[in-house]
Amino acid sequence: MSNVVELRDVVKTYDLGDNIKVDALRGINLTIKRGEFVSIMGPSGCGKTTLLNIIGGLDSPTDGQVIIDGIDITHMSEGELARIRREKIGFIFQTFNLVPLLTALENVQIPMIFAGRFSNSEIKERAIELLRLVGLEHRLHHRPTQMSGGEQQRVAIARALANEPSIILADEPTGNVDRETGWKIIRLIKGLNETLGQTCIMVTHDPTIAQISERIIYMLDGQIIPEPPKLTINPSSSMLADERRQMLLAELKWLEASIKGLEVRKNRLNQESYAQVKLGYEKQLERLKKVVQEEYEKRRSK
Amino acid sequence: MFRTARFAFTMARRSITRRKFRSALTILGIIIGISAVVSLMTLGIGMRSQVESTLNEMLGAGIIINSGTYGIDIPEHVQSYISQVPGVNKSIPIVMSMVYISNKPYTVVGIDPVQASEVYQVTLEDGRGLRQGDDDAVVLDSTIASNLGVKVNDTVTFSTQAGGVGKTFKVIGIIRPMAGFGQFVSIGCFITLDAAQDFFNTHDRVSSILIRLDDPNQGEQVEAILKQMFPDASILSQEEIMSNINQVMSTIDGVLLGLASISLMVGALGIMNTIMMSVHERRREIGMLKAVGGERWHVLIIFLSEALLISLIGGVFGCIFGLGGVYLIQWFVKTLGLNIIVPLLISPQILALGLIAALAVGSIAGFYPSWKAANVRPVEALRYE
Ligand SMILES: Nc1ncnc2c1ncn2[C@@H]1O[C@H](COP(=O)(O)OP(=O)(O)OP(=O)(O)O)[C@@H](O)[C@H]1O
Ligand SMILES: [Mg+2]
Numbered sequence: 047m048s049n050v051v052e053l054r055d056v057v058k059t060y061d062l063g064d065n066i067k068v069d070a071l072r073g074i075n076l077t078i079k080r081g082e083f084v085s086i087m088g089p090s091g092c093g094k095t096t097l098l099n100i101i102g103g104l105d106s107p108t109d110g111q112v113i114i115d116g117i118d119i120t121h122m123s124e125g126e127l128a129r130i131r132r133e134k135i136g137f138i139f140q141t142f143n144l145v146p147l148l149t150a151l152e153n154v155q156i157p158m159i160f161a162g163r164f165s166n167s168e169i170k171e172r173a174i175e176l177l178r179l180v181g182l183e184h185r186l187h188h189r190p191t192q193m194s195g196g197e198q199q200r201v202a203i204a205r206a207l208a209n210e211p212s213i214i215l216a217d218e219p220t221g222n223v224d225r226e227t228g229w230k231i232i233r234l235i236k237g238l239n240e241t242l243g244q245t246c247i248m249v250t251h252d253p254t255i256a257q258i259s260e261r262i263i264y265m266l267d268g269q270i271i272p273e274p275p276k277l278t279i280n281p282s283s284s285m286l287a288d289e290r291r292q293m294l295l296a297e298l299k300w301l302e303a304s305i306k307g308l309e310v311r312k313n314r315l316n317q318e319s320y321a322q323v324k325l326g327y328e329k330q331l332e333r334l335k336k337v338v339q340e341e342y343e344k345r346r347s348k
Numbered sequence: 349m350f351r352t353a354r355f356a357f358t359m360a361r362r363s364i365t366r367r368k369f370r371s372a373l374t375i376l377g378i379i380i381g382i383s384a385v386v387s388l389m390t391l392g393i394g395m396r397s398q399v400e401s402t403l404n405e406m407l408g409a410g411i412i413i414n415s416g417t418y419g420i421d422i423p424e425h426v427q428s429y430i431s432q433v434p435g436v437n438k439s440i441p442i443v444m445s446m447v448y449i450s451n452k453p454y455t456v457v458g459i460d461p462v463q464a465s466e467v468y469q470v471t472l473e474d475g476r477g478l479r480q481g482d483d484d485a486v487v488l489d490s491t492i493a494s495n496l497g498v499k500v501n502d503t504v505t506f507s508t509q510a511g512g513v514g515k516t517f518k519v520i521g522i523i524r525p526m527a528g529f530g531q532f533v534s535i536g537c538f539i540t541l542d543a544a545q546d547f548f549n550t551h552d553r554v555s556s557i558l559i560r561l562d563d564p565n566q567g568e569q570v571e572a573i574l575k576q577m578f579p580d581a582s583i584l585s586q587e588e589i590m591s592n593i594n595q596v597m598s599t600i601d602g603v604l605l606g607l608a609s610i611s612l613m614v615g616a617l618g619i620m621n622t623i624m625m626s627v628h629e630r631r632r633e634i635g636m637l638k639a640v641g642g643e644r645w646h647v648l649i650i651f652l653s654e655a656l657l658i659s660l661i662g663g664v665f666g667c668i669f670g671l672g673g674v675y676l677i678q679w680f681v682k683t684l685g686l687n688i689i690v691p692l693l694i695s696p697q698i699l700a701l702g703l704i705a706a707l708a709v710g711s712i713a714g715f716y717p718s719w720k721a722a723n724v725r726p727v728e729a730l731r732y733e
């Protein structure tokens with residue numbers, strides 16, 4: 047029972063109709079222990095979100111077995127999955143996803159209202175306590191539009207913790223905030239992991255952020271790969287010579303591999319999803335190249 | 349469950365206040381629908397009660413024989429045959445016809461003053477009633493008197509056609525109006541039978557014979573005998589008249605109800621549209637609600653609350669405006685100079701019905717979009733910006 051997550055040969059295929067199928071996950075085997083902090087990295091479209099959704103009971107696998115906290119949720123009904131989500135899972139999204147009509151305090155209360163585990167006064171006390179935990183005791187009655195991105199994400203973290211979940215699933219939690227705020231959020235999550243022993247699974251594109259987790263899972267094209275692909279250092283980036291460079295280049299490499307893979311699969315995808323995925327890759331590539339460039343210039347100016 | 353509902357209403361309240369203009373339009377739609385229901389129902393019920401009491405007052409008689417031509421051509425002595433029909437307690441010949449007073453048409457009844465009290469219950473407000481030999485006198489009801497601007501001891505001139513020269517009668521008594529729903533139907537102008545026959549120049553002839561029965565339940569048998577005796581006459585029993593009138597009233601009710609439902613339908617479409625838009629705008633939010641453990645019914649309740657709250661507000665104001673509408677119609681009828689009294693019966697049942705109708709419309713119209721919301725697939729809702 048020390049495994050909170052156990053995935054066996056999990057396959058997820060999206061059927062887009064007209065005989066077009068997308069293999070988002072292609073045989074995932076993964077175990078995560080209680081209290082672990084795991085990062086998932088990989089190029090856009092490689093299936094990270096799909097994997098989190100399946101672990102979180104938001105989506106069901108096409109094949110394989112999903113065991114969460116010792117419970118086999120593979121064939122659960124919609125209602126049973128909803129119960130698993132509110133009792134065992136806390137989701138944190140890139141876009142915060144707070145209810146704009148509700149205050150911070152009310153947003154944190156939502157999962158507890160759905161769960162019906164605490165009394166009304168307990169719910170309120172707990173929500174206040176959680177908001178204090180994330181350092182927002184002065185923002186209780188603010189609406190999301192009256193808060194900064196970082197504050198909103200901290201509300202979302204408090205909300206994710208509301209029902210004392212077994213697992214926190216964070217999908218690019220720093221994707222929509224600036225770097226500095228991102229770090230604050232990561233340190234907050236890391237702190238929860240260290241002080242509460244909270245199991246966390248986080249998707250990130252940022253190798254330095256991934257560094258703070260105990261384990262990094264690399265994905266490529268719907269599969270988990272043991273380590274980032276070997277690098278062939280090209281001259282333009284030979285000036286970067288540390289761990290960070292390694293990570294960046296690894297990601298660059300995956301991206302290029304993914305794009306190649308996408309071209310191979312092009313005929314099996316419908317035009318829309320192909321275009322969408324490709325656009326995602328290209329954006330990512332652009333961003334990465336920029337980061338590499340910045341990094342490169344920083345080094346040179348030193 | 350209760351907690352979710354309370355939470356849902358908080359969200360609904362804020363959603364409505366956030367989209368003020370849109371909500372106001374939707375609520376207005378419901379207000380129009382419900383106020384139409386309330387005012388039309390109030391009118392319908394008022395008219396029905398009016399008609400019923402009118403008939404009861406008019407038809408002290410169990411059976412009325414009218415001339416087949418609706419003229420004044422029944423020989424008065426026929427009455428003596430009728431009196432002998434078994435089951436007939438009393439038969440009273442009358443002349444009922446139209447006269448013009450100050451160029452406006454009124455129904456005048458000529459009746460033997462002694463017998464009048466047997467069929468018409470009247471209450472004197474001023475002056476006195478008709479007596480035998482009062483052949484130049486008229487008794488008016490207060491509505492007609494005030495329309496004509498006359499008091500006791502004033503005179504009025506009857507003529508058989510508008511603008512014609514006529515005969516002058518002295519107003520000797522003013523009575524409380526009997527229930528009536530129009531000057532053509534309501535009876536509020538009485539002269540003696542002799543005076544009427546003299547005025548219409550129909551000596552020994554009458555327009556109708558009112559018959560009182562020994563036992564009201566014998567109506568059918570007596571009617572059958574009379575039909576054999578006078579095949580050409582139009583013989584109406586009170587029951588028949590009642591059922592005819594009821595039929596007419598039901599038709600009117602139907603039309604009013606139809607009008608009301610059309611306006612309710614418009615309100616319903618408004619709600620459906622508003623909730624549909626709300627669901628569309630809040631797709632991501634729905635996905636999130638499900639991700640944090642919300643089930644279908646949680647989402648359903650959240651959106652249904654919005655529909656119910658809108659319809660509740662619309663219902664309350666609809667009831668208020670509906671009653672206002674009745675006053676408005678009354679006023680309108682009055683300024684048009686129509687002599688129709690539309691009684692205003694504010695019944696709590698109608699108000700309750702208005703509210704229930706509003707909530708029913710809200711939940712029915714809100715259900716489909718809320719159901720759509722409940723079935724949003726979270727993975728897809730969260731996927732797209
Ligand atoms: N609902 C869906 N219908 C069809 N295809 C889907 C669906 N969800 C995901 N996919 C496809 O599955 C693959 C994996 O998508 P996923 O969102 O898991 O990628 P990701 O690694 O999270 O990417 P990103 O870093 O851009 O968020 C992609 O090719 C995507 O187009
Ligand atoms: Mg993703």
